[in-house]
Amino acid sequence: MSEASQSYNEGKGSFSNYTYSYIKGKMLTQMSRNNQHQDKHVLPEKEFWEWIEDQGSSPFLEKETILTYCEGLTEKEAKWIMASFIEQLTNMEIAERENVSISAVKQWKSGALSKLRKLKEKTAKYN
Structure with a gap:
């Protein structure tokens, strides 16, 4: 919330609307980062790990x-x-x-x- 208050400009609308948009944007950015991370770091299925154990x-x-x-x-x-x-x-x-x-x-x-x-x-x- 403090980040939003620091970058808030009174001439562009109400603080509550600005804060809502600011927080929504931060959440969407984080969700996008999480999705990118999951796409890059795919964990093999359970069957793969069982197969690896069997190969010992x-x-x-x-x-x-x-x-x-x-x-x-x-x-x-x-x-x-x-x-x-x-x-x-x-x-x-x-x-x-x-x-x-x-x-x-x-x-x-x-x-x-x-x-x-x-x-x-x-x-x-x-x-």
């Missing part, structure tokens, strides 16, 4: 895929890979579960990552 791979397949990368790693390095990537455990949680020090888990991690980097570099040379 099973944990078994993820585990099988990750295990293929563990070939050539020690048992402990593979254990770190699986616990980190499949179970989403931190180094501290792995150390507690395996009853070893965090330092030992970090060594497993370092060894695994080093071997995987070498494998990646070797594969990149052949591609």
Whole structure:
């Protein structure tokens, strides 16, 4: 209302008529903006989201895929890979579960990552 009173000109009619037109114009402008926003940002139908959820791979397949990368790693390095990537455990949680020090888990991690980097570099040379 204060915006309308600031731009009101007494010579052009009554304040109530001016305020009505001013507010109506603001509302129409906002409705137009909302419609434009909705046109630009269309959300997919419910069926789309259900289809996306169905497309997720099973944990078994993820585990099988990750295990293929563990070939050539020690048992402990593979254990770190699986616990980190499949179970989403931190180094501290792995150390507690395996009853070893965090330092030992970090060594497993370092060894695994080093071997995987070498494998990646070797594969990149052949591609």
